[in-house]
Amino acid sequence: MAAADCALLSVEEMYRADSLAMQGGVPGLTLMEAAGTAIARAIRKRWRPRPVAVLCGPGNNGGDGFVVGRLLAAEGWPVRLGLLGAPDALKGDAGANAARWRRPIQPLHPDLLAGDPLVVDALFGAGLARPLDGITRTLIEAINARDLDCIGVDVPSGVHGDSGEVLGVAPRCRLTVTFFRTKPGHLLLPGRALCGELIVADIGIPAATLERIRPATFANAPALWQEHLPRPARAGNKYHRGHAVVVGGEEMTGAARLAAEAARRIGAGLVTIAAAPAVHAIYAAGRPGTIVARIADAKALHELCSDPRRNAILIGPGAGVSAQTRERVLMLLGLAKPCVLDADALTVFRDDPESLFAAIKAPCVLTPHEGEFARLFADSGDKLARDKLARARAAAARSGAVVLLKGADTVIAAADGQAAINANAPPTLATAGSGDVLAGMILGLLAQEVPAFMAAAAAVWLHGQAASVVGPGLIAEDLIDAVPQACAELATAAHRDGHPKPARHRKAEP
Numbered sequence: 001m002a003a004a005d006c007a008l009l010s011v012e013e014m015y016r017a018d019s020l021a022m023q024g025g026v027p028g029l030t031l032m033e034a035a036g037t038a039i040a041r042a043i044r045k046r047w048r049p050r051p052v053a054v055l056c057g058p059g060n061n062g063g064d065g066f067v068v069g070r071l072l073a074a075e076g077w078p079v080r081l082g083l084l085g086a087p088d089a090l091k092g093d094a095g096a097n098a099a100r101w102r103r104p105i106q107p108l109h110p111d112l113l114a115g116d117p118l119v120v121d122a123l124f125g126a127g128l129a130r131p132l133d134g135i136t137r138t139l140i141e142a143i144n145a146r147d148l149d150c151i152g153v154d155v156p157s158g159v160h161g162d163s164g165e166v167l168g169v170a171p172r173c174r175l176t177v178t179f180f181r182t183k184p185g186h187l188l189l190p191g192r193a194l195c196g197e198l199i200v201a202d203i204g205i206p207a208a209t210l211e212r213i214r215p216a217t218f219a220n221a222p223a224l225w226q227e228h229l230p231r232p233a234r235a236g237n238k239y240h241r242g243h244a245v246v247v248g249g250e251e252m253t254g255a256a257r258l259a260a261e262a263a264r265r266i267g268a269g270l271v272t273i274a275a276a277p278a279v280h281a282i283y284a285a286g287r288p289g290t291i292v293a294r295i296a297d298a299k300a301l302h303e304l305c306s307d308p309r310r311n312a313i314l315i316g317p318g319a320g321v322s323a324q325t326r327e328r329v330l331m332l333l334g335l336a337k338p339c340v341l342d343a344d345a346l347t348v349f350r351d352d353p354e355s356l357f358a359a360i361k362a363p364c365v366l367t368p369h370e371g372e373f374a375r376l377f378a379d380s381g382d383k384l385a386r387d388k389l390a391r392a393r394a395a396a397a398r399s400g401a402v403v404l405l406k407g408a409d410t411v412i413a414a415a416d417g418q419a420a421i422n423a424n425a426p427p428t429l430a431t432a433g434s435g436d437v438l439a440g441m442i443l444g445l446l447a448q449e450v451p452a453f454m455a456a457a458a459a460v461w462l463h464g465q466a467a468s469v470v471g472p473g474l475i476a477e478d479l480i481d482a483v484p485q486a487c488a489e490l491a492t493a494a495h496r497d498g499h500p501k502p503a504r505h506r507k508a509e510p
């Protein structure tokens with residue numbers, strides 16, 4: 001699987017792919033027939049013949065609905081079809097498919113849902129322009145209240161394809177069938193949760209159109225970064241695998257220890273925790289393979305980190321929100337070595353984020369959760385408020401760093417506009433210390449000279465994979481010990497895309 005296979009297309013890019021395919025000689029009607037055929041096939045595979053209500057909107061999403069209705073009815077399924085607006089207002093391919101539907105077209109009305117049919121939601125797809133209201137809202141609320149089996153055409157109507165946000169209301173689908181490539185809104189929350197199982201159907205758009213579109217957003221999957229991962233050289237020694245430094249805090253000593261062990265597990269040759277004399281003994285009592293250096297003051301830290309063999313630095317976990325942390329971050333950034341800034345190293349710049357951004361010269365990964373992100377990028381604007389992908393991208397462009405905005409749908413964004421959305425993280429990761437482990441994993445990859453964006457994306461995926469390996473009962477320490485198995489599973493996962501591991505999300509039905 002190549003990186004292009006995990007490309008995500010924005011709504012606008014999808015329209016471009018569509019028109020490039022048509023310019024290349026694939027008629028729109030053929031694409032629509034293929035879309036409807038894929039949906040009907042997916043339905044027949046999962047349900048036995050039963051009453052179906054197809055809810056059609058006024059655009060091409062509705063057009064797909066007419067195709068599905070026609071194909072299922074032709075096989076004897078009892079199909080009722082409702083349309084928003086007048087049939088003669090339908091244009092182009094949607095109009096053509098409405099004309100091929102020889103049965104009654106009802107106006108949208110709650111009676112369409114009488115008897116709890118299977119619902120094909122073909123109201124709005126890529127053309128969603130404003131929040132759902134009126135009868136569409138009423139119907140979707142009824143679908144959700146009655147927990148009807150619902151199939152989303154392209155997206156669950158109301159979910160925005162770019163951001164995954166819900167405009168007004170959206171149905172909870174069992175299955176969503178989208179076309180050609182996944183969109184960001186299928187992976188970002190809440191959109192991802194509303195899609196149910198996701199199928200990406202090939203409808204005849206040539207893959208070569210991607211060369212023209214050059215998408216910059218990806219599902220976070222091994223294909224994106226695997227070739228950048230280090231492979232230990234047969235005759236290599238530990239210095240060939242990098243020497244990472246974790247700046248240890250004086251209060252919360254667990255955080256730096258978790259990070260240091262994670263950096264070692266992911267392959268850094270050596271990892272040193274820089275510890276103040278007062279806490280040196282605590283750090284030294286940790287796992288014996290971690291080096292602990294006694295660091296009396298900022299000068300000593302500067303000396304330690306200036307050593308050219310020490311090639312990646314993490315500061316923040318357990319560092320404390322203090323002037324000292326702030327000064328140390330700026331001093332370390334001045335060394336122009338690859339850095340990870342996490343937790344307190346971010347919060348200390350809440351009053352003056354520009355001074356942080358101005359100091360970032362070398363590859364740097366910022367790993368905020370939403371709270372830390374809000375402190376640093378408070379003014380990213382209302383317009384972006386609910387669009388996590390756009391927010392992370394804007395923050396990366398502004399800071400010059402790779403921004404890894406954490407959560408159940410972690411977004412990794414680089415200053416050059418590249419971004420990846422992660423979807424393999426189980427909710428058991430919401431446990432104290434799991435962010436420290438992630439920071440250490442990124443550090444360990446940076447020490448092995450993996451480029452910052454790739455290091456961040458790979459670490460996020462392996463972190464999610466490690467959590468899945470552990471399963472229920474996960475604590476942060478377990479993640480570290482599960483890293484080897486997560487790495488081993490890379491080989492088998494390489495053919496998969498970035499969708500969550502459970503069978504709920506699958507790709508490309510034949």
Ligand SMILES: NC(=O)C1=CN([C@@H]2O[C@H](COP(=O)(O)OP(=O)(O)OC[C@H]3O[C@@H](n4cnc5c(N)ncnc54)[C@H](OP(=O)(O)O)[C@@H]3O)[C@@H](O)[C@H]2O)[C@@H](O)CC1
Pocket residue numbers: 014015017018031032035057058059060061062063064123124125126127128129130131132133153154155179203
């Ligand atoms: N791209 C491809 O390769 C292929 C695409 N295909 C399919 O086409 C779909 C995109 O079709 P599309 O562009 O016609 O947009 P669509 O989602 O039907 O809606 C547009 C209409 O809805 C209206 N409207 C919007 N929001 C509204 C609201 N809240 N409440 C009320 N009305 C609202 C809007 O009205 P307006 O804003 O203009 O007033 C306009 O009339 C795509 O999702 C896929 O299913 C397939 O056939 C295969 C090939």
Ligand SMILES: Nc1ncnc2c1ncn2[C@@H]1O[C@H](COP(=O)(O)OP(=O)(O)O)[C@@H](O)[C@H]1O
Pocket residue numbers: 343369406407408409410425426427428429430431432433434435436437438463
């Ligand atoms: N509901 C969730 N589903 C999946 N991953 C989650 C969820 N909540 C948190 N995570 C992940 O767990 C980690 C928590 O990091 P963080 O908030 O920094 O915690 P801590 O500071 O306690 O280590 C992040 O990688 C985040 O993406």
Ligand SMILES: [K+]
Pocket residue numbers: 061121122123124125152153154155156157
């Ligand atoms: K839809």
